[in-house]
Structures are given as C-alpha cells and as structure tokens.
Amino acid sequence: MTPKEDLQSILRPIEQYLIAVDEAIKSNLHTGINLLDDSSMHTFKKSGKKIRASMIILSSGLNNSIPDDIIDIACAAEIIHAASLVHDDIIDNADLRRGLPTVARLYGPKVAVLAGDYMYTKALEIAVWNNRTDLFPIMVDATIEMVKGELYQIQYSSIDKITEDHYYRIIEMKTARFMAACAKLGACVAKMNNEQADVLYNCGLQLGYAFQITDDAMDYLNNAEITGKDAGNDFINGKITLPLLRLLQIVGNKEKELLINYAKRPDNENWNYVLEKATEYNVVEYCINIAAEYVQKAVKLLSVFPDTQFKNVMTELALFFVDRRY
Amino acid sequence: MTPKEDLQSILRPIEQYLIAVDEAIKSNLHTGINLLDDSSMHTFKKSGKKIRASMIILSSGLNNSIPDDIIDIACAAEIIHAASLVHDDIIDNADLRRGLPTVARLYGPKVAVLAGDYMYTKALEIAVWNNRTDLFPIMVDATIEMVKGELYQIQYSSIDKITEDHYYRIIEMKTARFMAACAKLGACVAKMNNEQADVLYNCGLQLGYAFQITDDAMDYLNNAEITGKDAGNDFINGKITLPLLRLLQIVGNKEKELLINYAKRPDNENWNYVLEKATEYNVVEYCINIAAEYVQKAVKLLSVFPDTQFKNVMTELALFFVDRRY
Numbered sequence: 220m221t222p223k224e225d226l227q228s229i230l231r232p233i234e235q236y237l238i239a240v241d242e243a244i245k246s247n248l249h250t251g252i253n254l255l256d257d258s259s260m261h262t263f264k265k266s267g268k269k270i271r272a273s274m275i276i277l278s279s280g281l282n283n284s285i286p287d288d289i290i291d292i293a294c295a296a297e298i299i300h301a302a303s304l305v306h307d308d309i310i311d312n313a314d315l316r317r318g319l320p321t322v323a324r325l326y327g328p329k330v331a332v333l334a335g336d337y338m339y340t341k342a343l344e345i346a347v348w349n350n351r352t353d354l355f356p357i358m359v360d361a362t363i364e365m366v367k368g369e370l371y372q373i374q375y376s377s378i379d380k381i382t383e384d385h386y387y388r389i390i391e392m393k394t395a396r397f398m399a400a401c402a403k404l405g406a407c408v409a410k411m412n413n414e415q416a417d418v419l420y421n422c423g424l425q426l427g428y429a430f431q432i433t434d435d436a437m438d439y440l441n442n443a444e445i446t447g448k449d450a451g452n453d454f455i456n457g458k459i460t461l462p463l464l465r466l467l468q469i470v471g472n473k474e475k476e477l478l479i480n481y482a483k484r485p486d487n488e489n490w491n492y493v494l495e496k497a498t499e500y501n502v503v504e505y506c507i508n509i510a511a512e513y514v515q516k517a518v519k520l521l522s523v524f525p526d527t528q529f530k531n532v533m534t535e536l537a538l539f540f541v542d543r544r545y
Numbered sequence: 546m547t548p549k550e551d552l553q554s555i556l557r558p559i560e561q562y563l564i565a566v567d568e569a570i571k572s573n574l575h576t577g578i579n580l581l582d583d584s585s586m587h588t589f590k591k592s593g594k595k596i597r598a599s600m601i602i603l604s605s606g607l608n609n610s611i612p613d614d615i616i617d618i619a620c621a622a623e624i625i626h627a628a629s630l631v632h633d634d635i636i637d638n639a640d641l642r643r644g645l646p647t648v649a650r651l652y653g654p655k656v657a658v659l660a661g662d663y664m665y666t667k668a669l670e671i672a673v674w675n676n677r678t679d680l681f682p683i684m685v686d687a688t689i690e691m692v693k694g695e696l697y698q699i700q701y702s703s704i705d706k707i708t709e710d711h712y713y714r715i716i717e718m719k720t721a722r723f724m725a726a727c728a729k730l731g732a733c734v735a736k737m738n739n740e741q742a743d744v745l746y747n748c749g750l751q752l753g754y755a756f757q758i759t760d761d762a763m764d765y766l767n768n769a770e771i772t773g774k775d776a777g778n779d780f781i782n783g784k785i786t787l788p789l790l791r792l793l794q795i796v797g798n799k800e801k802e803l804l805i806n807y808a809k810r811p812d813n814e815n816w817n818y819v820l821e822k823a824t825e826y827n828v829v830e831y832c833i834n835i836a837a838e839y840v841q842k843a844v845k846l847l848s849v850f851p852d853t854q855f856k857n858v859m860t861e862l863a864l865f866f867v868d869r870r871y
Contacts, residue, residue: 346691
C-alpha cells in the first residue's frame with residue numbers, strides 16, 4: 220500500500236464524515252463568481268489528508284458517538300488550513316501543491332491573495348453558525364497563532380539568530396496549537412467536560428509537534444515524486460528547521476561554518492550539499508525519533524478515554540504521523 | 546484649510562472617540578513579535594481618514610448619545626479596512642499609501658500577506674468579544690463581500706467584458722456594503738429597532754457608492770502630491786472604473802477604439818494620453834455629479850432621525866465625500 224492508501228485505510232471508520240466534509244467545503248465556498256470559485260476550490264481538487272477534520276471528528280467521538288453537527292466545524296478547519304496553504308505558496312513561490320500547480324502559479328498572486336482572504340473569512344463565518352459562541356474563540360485564536368507563527372518564523376529566518384527553542388516555538392504557533400484547537404473543538408461539539416477538553420487540547424498539541432517535525436524532516440528527503448512537493452523547499456526559502464539545526468550540532472566546526480554560509484545563500488547547489496550531509500548524518504532519523512516521542516505522549520493522554528473504535532483510529536492516526544513516507 | 550483639516554474639523558465632535566479607536570487599534574494589534582507589530586501597525590502610522598469608524602460612531606449616536614462600548618467594533622472595522630489596503634498594495638504593486646511606502650514595499654510581500662491575514666483575523670475576533678453574536682455576522686458578511694468584490698473586479702478587468710452594470714456591482718461589493726454594514730453596526734450597538742437599522746444600512750450603502758465613485762474619479766486627477774497616492778494607479782493596474790467607462794461613451798468611434806487599445810496596454814505613456822482625454826471631456830466632473838446624487842439620497846434617508854449634533858456631523862461627512870480633493 221502507498222502511504223496515501225494507508226491513511227485512507229486508517230480513516231475508513233470515519234469515511235462517511237470526511238465525504239460530508241468535502242461536500243460541505245464545496246457548497247460553503249461556492250459564490251457564483253467563477254474566478255473565485257475556481258481558485259478557492261483549486262486546493263481541494265486533489266483530496267488532501269484532511270488531518271484536521273479527522274482530529275475534530277475523532278475527538279468528538281471519544282466518549283461515545285460522533286455528533287451530527289460536527290461537519291461544519293470540521294469543514295471550517297479544513298478551509299482555514301487550505302487558506303494558509305494558498306497564502307504560503309505565494310510566500311514561498313512554490314510550484315506544486317498536492318501534485319498540482321499552486322493557486323498562485325495558476326491564477327497569479329493577485330487572485331491567490333484574495334482567494335486566501337475569502338477562505339479565511341468564510342471559514343470563520345462558518346465557525347459561528349448556529350450561534351456557537353464557544354467554538355469561534357477557539358478557532359479564531361488558533362488561526363491567529365498560526366499566522367503569528369509564520370511571521371515569527373520569518374523574524375527568525377536568519378541562521379545566526381535561530382535556536383532550537385525558537386524552532387519549537389515556531390512549530391507550536393504554526394502547527395501544534397491549531398491541531399490542539401481541532402481536538403478541543405471536537406470535545407466542545409460533543410459537550411465533553413472541561414477536563415476532557417483540556418486533555419484533548421494537550422493531546423492535539425503533542426500530535427501537532429509530531430506532525431510538523433515529521434513534515435520538516437521529509438523536506439530533507441529527496442522524494443518529490445511521492446510527496447508532490449519539491450524537496451529542499453524549506454531550505455531554499457530560508458526556513459531553518461530541525462534537520463539543519465541538528466546537523467549543525469553534530470558536524471565539526473569547519474563543516475558547521477561551511478553549512479552556515481550555505482544556509483545564507485540557499486540556492487539549489489548549496490541545497491544539494493546540505494542534503495548530502497543530512498543523509499550522511501542521519502538527521503531525518505533523529506527528527507523522526509523526536510516526533511515519535513511526541514506521538515507516545517499523545518497516545519498516553521488518550522488513556523483517560525474508554526477503549527473504542529474511534530480511540531483506536533486516533534491512535535493509529537497518531538502513529539501514522541511519524542510513519543508516513545509523504 | 547486643506548481637505549484633511551476640513552475632515553478633522555467636521556469630525557471634531559467625535560474626536561475623543563476616534564482617539565480611543567486609535568488607542569484600541571494599537572493595543573489590540575500588539576503581539577510582542579516585533580516584525581508583526583511593526584508591519585501590522587505601519588498602515589496606522591499616518592492617521593487615516595477613519596471614515597468607517599466615524600460611520601459606526603455617528604450612526605450609534607443618531608437617537609441620543611453614543612454608547613461607550615462602540616469603540617471595539619469601530620476599531621475592528623478600521624483594522625479590516627487597513628488589512629484590505631495592505632493586501633491591495635501587494636496586488637497593485639503600489640509604492641505609496643498615505644504618503645508612506647506600503648507594507649509590501651517596506652517589509653516585502655511575504656510579511657505583507659501574513660500581516661494582512663493577522664489583521665483580518667484579529668479584527669473578526671474583536672467583533673465577537675462580549676459574546677455579541679449580533680455584530681459578528683454583519684461584520685464578517687461585509688468582509689466577505691469586500692473580498693468577493695475585489696475578485697469580481699479582477700474577473701471583469703478586461704475592457705471588452707466590463708459594463709457599467711459590472712462596475713456598479715463591483716463597487717457595491719467592494720466598498721458600499723462595508724460602509725452599509727458600518728452604519729448598521731452603529732445601530733445595533735445602540736440597540737435601535739430593525740427599521741432604523743435598515744435605514745442606516747441603506748444610508749451607508751448610498752454613501753459607499755458616493756465614496757468609491759469619488760475615489761475612482763480622483764485617480765483621474767493628477768494630484769499625487771495631495772493624495773500621497775499615485776494618480777493613474779487604477780488604469781495602470783488594469784482596473785476599469787467609471788471615468789474610463791464614461792469616456793468611452795462620449796468620444797467618437799475612432800477615439801474609442803484607440804482608448805480601448807490603450808486600456809489593453811496600460812503603461813505610463815498610454816495613461817498620459819487617457820488622462821489628457823479624461824480632462825478634455827470632464828469625466829471627473831461627471832463622476833462627482835453622480836456621487837453627489839448618492840449623497841443626496843443618503844442625506845434624505847437620515848430625515849427619520851431627530852435633528853441632533855451627530856446627525857449634522859453625519860450630513861457634513863456625507864457632503865465631504867464628494868467635495869474632498871483627496
């Protein structure tokens with residue numbers, strides 16, 4: 220099985236919900252303005268992993284069954300995530316996303332900026348439907364943190380400034396808090412008590428760390444054909460992530476100086492050298508091991524919930540985060 | 546007096562509220578991430594016209610006094626407007642805004658995309674503070690319409706496709722509905738009845754048309770020194786607005802063909818020719834007259850409210866919309 224088929228197989232028990240989320244995304248984003256409909260739906264043309272929707276749906280079912288009104292908020296989370304990708308791809312000047320040209324490449328940066336704005340705003344509108352005032356603050360706060368994280372990453376884009384502490388702070392804001400919010404949103408829709416909601420928030424946080432560390436590690440593997448994304452994207456866009464920080468810790472002083480100089484001129488040639496060294500020093504393996512520790516913490520947190528099918532699925536999903544080859 | 550001094554003088558009776566709005570913007574946007582704080586506050590460095598905040602504040606006072614809790618929502622409206630400017634300036638590749646370099650010029654497009662995202666999201670968060678579920682839908686709907694309007698404008702950016710009907714639809718979505726929402730938000734905070742809230746929505750709509758038509762007309766005046774914006778910005782960025790549509794209606798067939806060809810290659814040289822013709826045919830005056838009709842409609846609508854100081858100010862503000870030379 221391919222990793223994508225693996226994931227589909229793991230998520231089979233909530234497949235009907237994920238299909239409903241896809242339909243909700245389509246109907247919610249529709250405006251009748253062709254250029255907007257085409258550009259805002261483009262990211263969904265190839266089905267994404269829908270990790271965030273899955274986290275919401277699975278969390279909501281951990282006590283018993285999944286509430287019917289889970290779809291809207293899961294749809295909102297996927298739209299916000301997609302909006303961030305549309306804007307990221309302008310920022311990073313990326314060519315491919317999910318194996319297709321990015322919105323910015325296909326429709327130009329003007330349309331991409333506006334399509335992302337529309338998606339963010341529409342998703343936040345969905346989050347307050349039915350006067351659910353408890354969901355909106357969680358969702359909007361997580362969105363704000365995500366954007367702040369991206370800016371914090373730009374502020375610490377210099378190899379001379381960034382430390383491992385900064386890196387962890389970046390991925391917490393950029394990814395982990397949004398995943399944490401997703402897990403908590405599921406708890407809120409299912410009307411769980413505060414204690415369970417907090418456990419799920421914390422669990423989502425650990426999974427978010429694991430997810431982003433793995434994602435950053437994958438960018439140091441030469442696997443464009445599998446991922447549909449260019450490898451070395453982060454390095455070339457001046458994003459200093461854990462694999463490089465690790466590499467700098469373990470190489471000799473001379474090598475370190477060379478690598479720092481290469482990171483300051485992140486072109487393709489320098490990337491090839493960095494990739495070679497990263498492979499030589501097994502930094503991807505190191506990162507995946509750290510991610511696996513986060514996954515273990517997350518799985519432990521789930522022990523407060525009864526053993527159910529959805530808990531099994533959530534555990535399998537958590538393990539998949541560090542096992543995925545894409 | 547300069548137009549800016551004129552406006553300040555008109556708005557003197559609500560000056561204390563506008564100062565409070567400025568302070569609220571500053572404290573709400575603060576994050577502690579320097580790059581984000583600097584870029585998101587940049588647009589507010591030179592005080593803008595604060596038309597939207599003024600509409601909210603004045604509307605809220607039309608029955609008697611201005612409610613104390615008006616500041617947050619007025620602040621949210623100004624931040625959303627500023628966010629749209631930050632993203633517009635990336636899209637239009639503009640150099641100047643309020644006489645200063647744009648956020649995109651100063652911090653680069655990466656930061657500008659994210660700063661705008663942060664501002665939009667933060668403003669929508671402010672709009673739901675204190676569980677005011679009645680305000681958020683108005684605000685978010687207006688924001689969505691604004692973004693849709695911008696995309697609709699890109700969809701109809703071709704001189705062969707756009708009609709006057711499209712133009713009016715664009716400015717309704719892009720500007721008028723947001724101003725209408727501002728007027729209605731004032732009514733909601735002041736707990737006016739639905740009838741009065743609807744009158745104010747309609748009044749704001751008319752003022753929005755007047756405001757945007759005047760703004761588009763001003764771009765056909767050579768007045769960069771006064772406005773702090775480049776003239777011809779719209780034409781050069783492929784935005785077909787009322788002055789050009791009017792010009793095409795009144796020139797002879799040969800001239801029309803030439804102008805259409807120029808609009809398809811909107812460089813500086815062609816702009817100079819279009820500006821010359823626009824001046825010759827008094828299209829700016831034509832547009833201002835249309836805007837003045839919208840203002841008259843708006844002023845008439847205000848007649849349902851008692852004669853108070855705030856109604857006077859709102860009327861003066863409305864008249865200023867078509868009189869402003871910047």
